[in-house]
Amino acid sequence: MSQLKPPVGPDDHTQGPIDAAIVLVEYGDFECPYCGEAYPELKAVQKAMGDSLCFAFRNFPLSNAHPHAERAAEFAEAAATIDRFWEMHDLLYENQQALDDRSLVGYATQLGFNKTLIESALSGEFATRVRRAFTSGVRSGVNGTPSLFVNGRRYDGPRDADSLIDLFKRMG
Numbered sequence: 001m002s003q004l005k006p007p008v009g010p011d012d013h014t015q016g017p018i019d020a021a022i023v024l025v026e027y028g029d030f031e032c033p034y035c036g037e038a039y040p041e042l043k044a045v046q047k048a049m050g051d052s053l054c055f056a057f058r059n060f061p062l063s064n065a066h067p068h069a070e071r072a073a074e075f076a077e078a079a080a081t082i083d084r085f086w087e088m089h090d091l092l093y094e095n096q097q098a099l100d101d102r103s104l105v106g107y108a109t110q111l112g113f114n115k116t117l118i119e120s121a122l123s124g125e126f127a128t129r130v131r132r133a134f135t136s137g138v139r140s141g142v143n144g145t146p147s148l149f150v151n152g153r154r155y156d157g158p159r160d161a162d163s164l165i166d167l168f169k170r171m172g
Helices: 033-052 069-080 085-094 101-110 115-123 127-139 161-171
Strands: 013-015 022-028 053-059 147-150 153-155
Touching: 013 085, 022 033, 022 161, 033 053, 033 085, 033 161, 053 069, 053 127, 069 085, 069 101, 069 115, 069 127, 085 101, 101 115, 147 161
Parallel strands: 022 053
Antiparallel strands: 013 053, 022 147, 147 153
16 A cells, blocks of 8 residues: 655645644546546535544646646646635636636636736746645555545545545544
């Protein structure tokens, strides 16, 4: 079973206490239809588990299969600089069919990006951060999306909310 490398830390995008009993990490691609299917399931898990769960998201754009995934990830990273990562994360998954540059600029404007931040996101300024997350996924054994890790170990079981909630309650 693959180990998460590096473990969740202050550089990660997290929701919930970082020292929660259960730490769930998703390596995801904003254009991946399977990630899109997992999105509402993981939201339901977060809601059900409350503060006993820390959820972390790491970008893993599969650019060969999904031509807009890399740029969408860069816009999410740009949103993080103004503390709007999770809002952008949600917008991107809720609008997976519209991830072209024009749509991304529209989402950025909606979230309050100024012109300079939009230009930075379009210029590739956030590509290094996306690459760092992608590389950590490769080192952790990720070969597709979504890939989940529970308390540092790769999880390949059922990904529906009920199964995950049941697992986490048994663990906690």
